[in-house]
Amino acid sequence: MTFTQLEIFVRVAELKGFTSAASRLSITQSAVSHAIKALEAELGVELINRHQSTLELTAVGERLVLRARSILGLAETMRQEAGDARGMKRGTLRIGSFGPTSSVKLLPLILDAYRQAYPGIEVHIDEGRDREVVQWLQDRRIDVGFVVLPDERFDTFPIAEDQMVALVPIHHALASKADVTLKELCPDPFIMTEAGSAHLVAHMFNAAKLVPNTRYHSTQLLSTLAMVERGDGVTILAELALPAERGKVGYVKKPLRPRVKRSVGLALLDERQASPATQAFIKIALKLKRQGLLRFTADL
Incomplete structure (x- = not known):
């Protein structure tokens, strides 16, 4: 062998x-x-x-x-x-990333600093849904992955925090409110996104003993946003997952009442067995967090 x-x-x-x-x-x-x-x-x-x-x-x-x-x-x-x-001039690092939160907002900043420090490390990036990243970690397919915290199955390192927000069509009755409750969202057709944090959304409704009027399941963020803009329904997403607003959009973002925070971090199966390349990646991410470079939203 x-x-x-x-x-x-x-x-x-x-x-x-x-x-x-x-x-x-x-x-x-x-x-x-x-x-x-x-x-x-x-x-x-x-x-x-x-x-x-x-x-x-x-x-x-x-x-x-x-x-x-x-x-x-x-x-x-x-x-x-x-x-x-x-000097760690060679090696391989396998990263798991999900949705715009990590693939667009977090990973590029960390990876840029990482490449400057360790240009000889070969980096492989697998992108999928949040639950797929978890499975890849368990299967040892990747060395480190972005996950929604907490997750006690892994050794984890929080690096960013945002909040869950409701999205409603621009002419919806809730569009003029400062914030909305889960109960106020229940009568409308609900779009359950599978792009990331779907389990967190489900947990929120379960904890409040409410059942959303789920009519649609969408695996792509852009499809979800387009459905809200068309007036097909309402949804709840993580604020970090939303694209930067350029020009007029057909939906309105509203904070939830009470606020629901979401924490995103890096996870690995066993910190004690982590390779130097993996440890260096986590160290750089935590340094950027301390410097305030991984903040994208206002204070919660």
């Missing part, structure tokens, strides 16, 4: 294909196939079910791919710790 075989196995599992894994690793498809067959022969089990149109891991393959990611992660940490003594 070699690190190369394990890396190929992990890439095939993530990309669900021999061809795509070969392209990502810049090797031939036959080399990928040979590595998987050799690994299966050594372990004495079938890791991948090969179908004509799809590829999926076997039950034992699902378990062993987690082990493979862990082994590769520890190996990368060892390489980086050795490299750290030489």
